[in-house]
Amino acid sequence: MLQTWTSAQVRAAEEPLLALGVPLMERAAFALHVRSTAVLRELRGTVAGARVVVLAGPGNNGGDALHAGALLARRGVEVHAVLTGSRVHEEGLAALRRAGGQVLPADGSVDEGAALAAGADLVLDGLLGIGSDGAGLRGTAGDLVRALLDRGRPYVVAVDVPSGLGVDDGRRDGTVLDADLTVAFGALKPGLLLPPGTHAAGRVELVDLGLDLPGAPAVVRLEPGDVADLWPVPTRDEHKYTRGVLGVVAGSRAYPGAAVLTTSAAVRAGVGMVRYLGDVGDVVVAAHPEVVVGHGRVQAWVFGPGVSPDDAGQRRRIGYAFEHVLERGEAAVVDAGALELLPARVGPHAVLTPHAGELARVLVQRGEDVDRAGVEADPLRWARRAHELTGATVLLKGPVTVVAGAHGAAYAQADAPAWLATAGAGDVLAGLLGALLAGSVDAVHEDPTLAAALAATAALVHGRAAHRANPGGPISAQAVADALPGTIAELLGR
Numbered sequence: 001m002l003q004t005w006t007s008a009q010v011r012a013a014e015e016p017l018l019a020l021g022v023p024l025m026e027r028a029a030f031a032l033h034v035r036s037t038a039v040l041r042e043l044r045g046t047v048a049g050a051r052v053v054v055l056a057g058p059g060n061n062g063g064d065a066l067h068a069g070a071l072l073a074r075r076g077v078e079v080h081a082v083l084t085g086s087r088v089h090e091e092g093l094a095a096l097r098r099a100g101g102q103v104l105p106a107d108g109s110v111d112e113g114a115a116l117a118a119g120a121d122l123v124l125d126g127l128l129g130i131g132s133d134g135a136g137l138r139g140t141a142g143d144l145v146r147a148l149l150d151r152g153r154p155y156v157v158a159v160d161v162p163s164g165l166g167v168d169d170g171r172r173d174g175t176v177l178d179a180d181l182t183v184a185f186g187a188l189k190p191g192l193l194l195p196p197g198t199h200a201a202g203r204v205e206l207v208d209l210g211l212d213l214p215g216a217p218a219v220v221r222l223e224p225g226d227v228a229d230l231w232p233v234p235t236r237d238e239h240k241y242t243r244g245v246l247g248v249v250a251g252s253r254a255y256p257g258a259a260v261l262t263t264s265a266a267v268r269a270g271v272g273m274v275r276y277l278g279d280v281g282d283v284v285v286a287a288h289p290e291v292v293v294g295h296g297r298v299q300a301w302v303f304g305p306g307v308s309p310d311d312a313g314q315r316r317r318i319g320y321a322f323e324h325v326l327e328r329g330e331a332a333v334v335d336a337g338a339l340e341l342l343p344a345r346v347g348p349h350a351v352l353t354p355h356a357g358e359l360a361r362v363l364v365q366r367g368e369d370v371d372r373a374g375v376e377a378d379p380l381r382w383a384r385r386a387h388e389l390t391g392a393t394v395l396l397k398g399p400v401t402v403v404a405g406a407h408g409a410a411y412a413q414a415d416a417p418a419w420l421a422t423a424g425a426g427d428v429l430a431g432l433l434g435a436l437l438a439g440s441v442d443a444v445h446e447d448p449t450l451a452a453a454l455a456a457t458a459a460l461v462h463g464r465a466a467h468r469a470n471p472g473g474p475i476s477a478q479a480v481a482d483a484l485p486g487t488i489a490e491l492l493g494r
């Protein structure tokens with residue numbers, strides 16, 4: 001898994017090492033110069049003779065870049081530093097000058113700096129690191145980057161983080177210098193994984209500085225190798241009831257497909273048994289003879305795919321089941337048409353699966369003033385707010401799926417190809433997540449953060465199944481469901 005730490009956590013970890021005189025900046029700058037030479041070799045075959053521009057802000061981020069620039073200059077690279085103000089990392093600047101680097105002072109024109117950078121083989125972006133105030137680049141640094149972007153972006157290596165990106169939240173509220181490669185120091189920062197800013201980072205490489213990072217990571221991204229630890233794999237002595245029964249209240253005569261896709265995903269994800277409640281049991285059983293229609297004991301539910309606001313029957317079933325969910329502690333996936341039926345307070349074993357517009361409605365129902373665009377601009381903040389207000393775990397669907405759960409648990413999953421934005425994909429995710437919860441409900445009660453980890457697992461498996469269904473091309477939701485058994489077997493290493 002990829003783990004991230006906030007600026008405050010990184011500073012806390014750096015402090016004792018700096019007090020001991022550990023040369024963190026030298027380590028960072030050395031690693032940055034090594035990565036940069038590798039890029040130059042890739043781009044142009046050789047290092048000597050390349051042109052590199054260092055954009056140097058006032059802080060240590062600029063210091064890292066200037067020191068790396070000095071090391072590159074000693075390798076025969078033509079290095080120019082463009083400064084953004086009178087404050088600059090003096091040691092770094094002196095090192096660059098000693099190595100033969102040129103310096104464009106801040107009183108030079110912004111256009112001159114931008115022209116120099118636009119013509120470079122590689123730009124080292126040392127404008128702003130974890131000292132960012134979080135609101136995009138301002139002042140001369142902002143002017144410089146806008147002037148550079150007007151000319152066309154060269155190959156950019158971000159020092160620690162892309163400058164202007166919300167380091168701890170992934171927001172991109174103003175000017176940001178997008179990178180091709182981000183060389184992160186000591187720890188990945190949440191903004192490198194979180195939408196909407198995550199794409200600003202390009203490829204990300206972590207340089208180990210030997211930090212002892214405090215507390216739990218702020219945001220995690222599960223990787224394929226993590227799935228086996230989280231998946232409820234049946235043991236020899238299990239039967240269908242011990243493996244978990246999933247109740248599905250989905251679909252209607254108007255939207256029978258949602259019931260088919262949800263149950264299809266649940267059956268293929270390997271749940272012990274699926275019970276279907278609703279008006280299209282005949283259609284569901286025709287598609288999946290394994291499904292049992294009617295009431296009975298379940299460990300988890302999926303509520304809501306294909307349930308429209310005028311579907312009195314399904315809404316009544318969901319409302320009734322919700323009361324008993326709370327009493328009996330059954331887990332639940334709360335999707336689409338069920339979101340507005342959510343009781344005032346549930347536990348983290350209820351997992352909401354809205355997209356941004358639906359999450360905005362959940363929040364507005366509870367007195368928040370936010371719309372879809374507001375949620376998209378700061379998804380983790382709003383997913384966390386919905387968790388606080390409802391008690392539920394929240395899986396916010398999007399190009400990067402964000403999960404917020406109990407005790408601050410947070411995940412950002414970027415597994416899905418863009419082709420997965422297709423009708424019915426959400427129904428498949430709901431069925432898959434329902435199956436996972438049904439198979440793990442006891443563990444979810446023991447560890448309330450587990451629901452968030454399982455939600456992230458479902459997002460990962462869903463994305464991988466889409467890739468498997470048709471690598472690089474269009475996919476139907478049913479094809480994603482059909483790809484689940486093979487995807488799961490591969491992830492479990494069987």
Ligand SMILES: NC(=O)C1=CN([C@@H]2O[C@H](COP(=O)(O)OP(=O)(O)OC[C@H]3O[C@@H](n4cnc5c(N)ncnc54)[C@H](OP(=O)(O)O)[C@@H]3O)[C@@H](O)[C@H]2O)[C@@H](O)CC1
Nearest residue numbers: 014024025059060061128129130131132133136137138160
């Ligand atoms: N600590 C360590 O041990 C190690 C740290 N390391 C490195 O240090 C970096 C952190 O350095 P840092 O703390 O000096 O902050 P940094 O991001 O360079 O600049 C902050 C200054 O920028 C300004 N500013 C703020 N917001 C702004 C905005 N929106 N738009 C424009 N300007 C803005 C503001 O200055 P002001 O404008 O107020 O004059 C503020 O003072 C870290 O990311 C890593 O690269 C590595 O060497 C490893 C060891």
Ligand SMILES: [K+]
Nearest residue numbers: 125128161163
């Ligand atoms: K930077």
